[in-house]
Amino acid sequence: MTKRIVLHIGRHKTGTTALQKFMFRNSSFLESHGLYYPKAVYHRKFAHHDLVHDIRCFEHKYVPEIISAYRAKRQLAPFFDELSDKHVNILSSEAFQNMSPFLLAKVFKGFDVSVVVYLRNHFDYLASAYAQKVHATRYAGSMSDFANHFELSYVSFLNRWVAAFPEKLMVCLYDQKYLVNGCVVSDFLAKPLGLNKDDIGFSIATGNANVSLTRKVLEFKRYANEHLLSSISGTLSPYGFFASLAASDHSSGKVRVTEKLKSQLLVECESERAFVNEKFIPETPIDSYKSYSTQEPYQLTSEELNFFVGEFNRWLKINAA
Secondary structure, eight states: OOOEEEEEOOOTTSSHHHHHHHHHHTHHHHHHTTEEOOOSSOBTTTBOHHHHHHHHTTOOTTSOHHHHHHHHHHHTHHHHHHSOSSSEEEEEOGGGGGSOHHHHHHHTTTSEEEEEEEEOOHHHHHHHHHHHHHHHSOOOOOHHHHHTTOOOOSHHHHHHHHHHSTTOEEEEEOOTTTSGGGOHHHHHHHTTSOOOGGGGOSOOOOOOSSOOOBHHHHHHHHHHHHHTGGGSOTTOOOHHHHHHHHHTOOSSOBOOOOHHHHHHHHHHHHHHHHHHHHHTOTTSOOOOGGGOOOOOOOOOOHHHHHHHHHHHHHHHHHHOO
């Protein structure tokens, strides 16, 4: 019997962490509805990032993909044996989006694979990716600098996956007004997995599984990346500290694309939006970018900066001891 797989590939910043944690913690619920979330290969216990890593170990530009796929399948035989032939298997990692879909098609040859990807509007995706870059690394550049090196195109991305998995790609829009129950978990259960809405009528409390930096905290993190973090140990991660600052900031709002950047990207993104809407999501279209509300970078006052530096030094004193 052919084993069925739903391959959830992200994208980044579309509720992937909340979705993965829900599936990891609710295996009994999933299995009662004919679904199975494999637990053999995990990174941080709840997602299949390590599976991606293990497959990529065999990916090499000088080695034909068919050989890489053969080696990966042989090495990962215990994992493939774990997959259920009685349930629909769910594999989830946003790291899949950065892999060659053609290599994955060869690795999963012999399986009945459906691919699911969530997209958000281009401008929000860019702003969110930029904020995450600043948050997770020591990047201190502007959003414009970041955009110059960021792959924003959905069209080329989607076309590659369609070519590798013909008739097997499902595109969903990460927009609260279109999500079932306004929640990505409910949406994923109802649309790609086909559960009846009555079966997911219970409250799914996901919270904010991966707190994004607010405008104010983003600017302080940029400052810290340039002036404060070079002196701390590489083993000491301030990620949680900045997330806690963002969680307590209820005034400055989320990071958005600037007016100048909107003007530079508008024509390209409008063209992409029209293509994606028509070909992939005609029933839940991305709104026009012409009406997108921009926001300039937050300007920290000296008082705010001194407060944040003081909080950082207190955090450092406690955690570096």
